[in-house]
Amino acid sequence: MKLDEAKLKYIHTWGSLATSWGINKTMAQVHALLLVSTKPLSAEDIMETLQISRGNVNMNVRALIDWGIVNKEFVVGERKEFFIADKDIWELFKQITKERKKREIEPVLKVLEELQQVDDNSDEAQQFKQVLGDLSKVTNTVNNILDKAIKADEHWLLSNFTKAIKK
Amino acid sequence: MKLDEAKLKYIHTWGSLATSWGINKTMAQVHALLLVSTKPLSAEDIMETLQISRGNVNMNVRALIDWGIVNKEFVVGERKEFFIADKDIWELFKQITKERKKREIEPVLKVLEELQQVDDNSDEAQQFKQVLGDLSKVTNTVNNILDKAIKADEHWLLSNFTKAIKK
DNA sequence: TTAAACTTTCAATAATTACTGAAAATAAAA
């Protein structure tokens, strides 16, 4: 396979994975493009390669910067902005985990707790509270594990995890 | 807060969480409804509570059964089908993890490997392969951890994880 | 200053995804 062909295929694969995890396809593609680029890219480079509008590039690049996985880069003698993706994939994973945890898991935990306040002691209410409690417990467990992962080092994490887990 | 109000709020919260993780909102709501119901529900019960059409109920219930998190239940003297959600939340978590891993992570790992076959040895190609390799590594790590989680017991998992991780 | 280079915003529109409802298929009862 040719390099450019492979890069394109990668960009598209990544885009469709993103879609099934609730991330905007273009955002994922812009990120993928920056990730495999050897040099910083301008808005125009991105527009051209992905065949998308200036507005779309702008919005998605902002979102990526907001997520902390893409940075501006100034190029000497150039007035416009260039962008670059952090090439450390483990950092990328940790950053995404951190953001989604904060944006999506934590708010749900709050609501689950709040719902425990039902002032009713019927059997039905008891069962409901039981389900909520179980949900909170599992969600908290996952949340804690993610917290640990965010702070951990990749190799160390896996080796320790494996050690802990094998019987 | 009243019980019914709380149940509804829970169903909606769950629905919007699902949306941000790429899961159909109605599917999540149907599941949430079955989860907090004390008795098996028919298609009609679901239609009525969530105010959705018969076709919609049918499709989403099928999907939930396909995911292995909802089951048919026969009620004596009744001709129609009833549905029930597994109340064990840890099992639910494991089942969802298992399915998404199979449907989404594993196919991506395959593509990443396949893309390594670029027949080009330029510096640029080397860098590309490096990025792919790193992505595979992290994705594999996550995949392995999920594998372990699927096989593990909840309490045991968390306590061992915590032990392994502290310091 | 003013003009040019560039970025941001957002209303209009396109693309995608989800839902409805009625007809067709299937299964159980008469």
Added chain:
DNA sequence: TTTTATTTTCAGTAATTATTGAAAGTTTAA
């Protein structure tokens, strides 16, 4: 059988989400 209850399918439509493109805003340099 035939009738009736129930489930499934899917073309049409609705709702949601993403994208465009041009105007407004901002920054730099002449």
